[in-house]
Amino acid sequence: MHDVLILGGGSGGYACALRASQLGLSVVLIEADKLGGTCLHRGCIPTKALLHAAEVADTAREGEAFGVHSTFNGIDMPKVNEYKDGVIGRLYKGLQGLVKSRDITYVEGYGKLVAPNAVEVNGERYEGKNIVLATGSYARSIPGLDIAGRIITSDQALTLDYVPSSAVILGGGVIGVEFASVWKSFGVDVTIIEGAPRLVPAEDEAISKTMERSYRKRGIKFNVGVKFQGATQDAEGVTVTLEDGKEIRADLLLVAVGRGPRTADLGYEAQGISMDRGFVLTNDRLATNVPGVFAVGDIVPGLQLAHRGFQQGIFVAEEIAGLSPATIDESGIPRVTYSEPEIASIGYTESVAREKFGEVDSYEYNLGGNGKSQILATSGFIKLVRRKSDGVIVGVHMIGARVGELIGEAQLIYNWAAGAEDVAPLVHAHPTQNEALGEAFLALAGKPLHAHA
Numbered sequence: 001m002h003d004v005l006i007l008g009g010g011s012g013g014y015a016c017a018l019r020a021s022q023l024g025l026s027v028v029l030i031e032a033d034k035l036g037g038t039c040l041h042r043g044c045i046p047t048k049a050l051l052h053a054a055e056v057a058d059t060a061r062e063g064e065a066f067g068v069h070s071t072f073n074g075i076d077m078p079k080v081n082e083y084k085d086g087v088i089g090r091l092y093k094g095l096q097g098l099v100k101s102r103d104i105t106y107v108e109g110y111g112k113l114v115a116p117n118a119v120e121v122n123g124e125r126y127e128g129k130n131i132v133l134a135t136g137s138y139a140r141s142i143p144g145l146d147i148a149g150r151i152i153t154s155d156q157a158l159t160l161d162y163v164p165s166s167a168v169i170l171g172g173g174v175i176g177v178e179f180a181s182v183w184k185s186f187g188v189d190v191t192i193i194e195g196a197p198r199l200v201p202a203e204d205e206a207i208s209k210t211m212e213r214s215y216r217k218r219g220i221k222f223n224v225g226v227k228f229q230g231a232t233q234d235a236e237g238v239t240v241t242l243e244d245g246k247e248i249r250a251d252l253l254l255v256a257v258g259r260g261p262r263t264a265d266l267g268y269e270a271q272g273i274s275m276d277r278g279f280v281l282t283n284d285r286l287a288t289n290v291p292g293v294f295a296v297g298d299i300v301p302g303l304q305l306a307h308r309g310f311q312q313g314i315f316v317a318e319e320i321a322g323l324s325p326a327t328i329d330e331s332g333i334p335r336v337t338y339s340e341p342e343i344a345s346i347g348y349t350e351s352v353a354r355e356k357f358g359e360v361d362s363y364e365y366n367l368g369g370n371g372k373s374q375i376l377a378t379s380g381f382i383k384l385v386r387r388k389s390d391g392v393i394v395g396v397h398m399i400g401a402r403v404g405e406l407i408g409e410a411q412l413i414y415n416w417a418a419g420a421e422d423v424a425p426l427v428h429a430h431p432t433q434n435e436a437l438g439e440a441f442l443a444l445a446g447k448p449l450h451a452h453a
């Protein structure tokens, strides 16, 4: 009998395995495909590699504006893929080495929960005092829209060996806008369709507005507040129809409407685990209703992000080891969209904060006053949302090139429940984009420096 059996070796599962073994527990990690899961092989890492290649393409295209002779001569997609796969390969090798070095029993195969304390893999039964479900997610489509041929999800989009001349993207959330950004930089004619009234609808409204302005400027087309009706494909392309009667013709349709939990036929329901629309329900200590069975990552309702999975995996390992870790505050999980411009946020949007806390005020610092942002020729802003009752910052929202790198400080500010008077005295290096956060806090403390009062 092992201490912990973990089903799924993605961000949540492998983080749990590494921490549990560190704590001296005997661990079995079961993975059907590749250690590292979606994030490493089909998610975070490959998309960010493509986005970096896209940034290089833009730099080549825009060199003259900085006095550097350069031209953009096109994309060699096999070469881009070689670079992307090289990054994945090195990280994959490192992760395999890490798991090997930690005395974890790694089992390759498709596991099924056959008892509240047992998983069957390749005809063999493994028993554990605790079980951690970490089977992750898959790219969803919508009813009647089959993924085949020219209708693809992010899985296929990441392995294309050519650059399409045009693409329609169904979904203006994180994955949709990231692909729109990459493809536009690669020279693709891109159109996004989003049923909600704005792009990146989970973000603060001010962020969506600036994002839409930037995308318009970049020539990325989008239809918001309109529903998709259907799509047909033939040898030459795909025709997408919207409910307002509009038709859009393109080489490809990328379906980016969200991710569903991968939990079907794995024995979860059969063992009495409470589920809701395929998601595994847990309490705030990530325990399911069945004693000894925990769940982490994308199968647990909430933000589907790799770093949430890591933290949940670590949490469950420590819980099993009896360390009684502090629960994870979901609102304190940073969110970054790595498009051009980037979006980074933490805490609540202004409208949600108002609903939740009553009176709030907000301050926007325009990157126009930030030296490094001017050097990078980027625009955007940092918006702080403050609770009036005690002055605590309950939301930080940022947009502009590279602002994802600023989320580290924003996260400390939010999670340490800091106010303007806590941050304003701290010195921010000049000229950095990070300084814009410092300036925003100086302004909020009533002593703006490079900003109008």
Ligand SMILES: Cc1cc2nc3c(=O)[nH]c(=O)nc-3n(C[C@H](O)[C@H](O)[C@H](O)COP(=O)(O)OP(=O)(O)OC[C@H]3O[C@@H](n4cnc5c(N)ncnc54)[C@H](O)[C@@H]3O)c2cc1C
Pocket: 007, 008, 009, 010, 011, 012, 013, 030, 031, 032, 033, 034, 035, 036, 037, 038, 039, 040, 042, 043, 044, 045, 047, 109, 110, 111, 112, 134, 135, 136, 137, 154, 175, 262, 266, 296, 297, 298, 299, 304, 305, 306, 307, 308, 309, 338
């Ligand atoms: C295009 C894209 C871009 C993304 N970008 C980001 C980003 O920039 N930042 C970020 O934080 N997140 C990003 N994500 C989300 C991130 O990838 C997920 O949140 C994360 O991978 C979830 O981890 P997980 O452990 O829950 O599941 P997964 O990573 O999906 O891992 C689950 C693992 O379980 C295995 N498995 C499933 N069933 C079984 C079984 N029966 N037996 C054995 N093994 C099984 C699977 O093979 C898989 O390896 C992105 C996702 C996509 C699709």
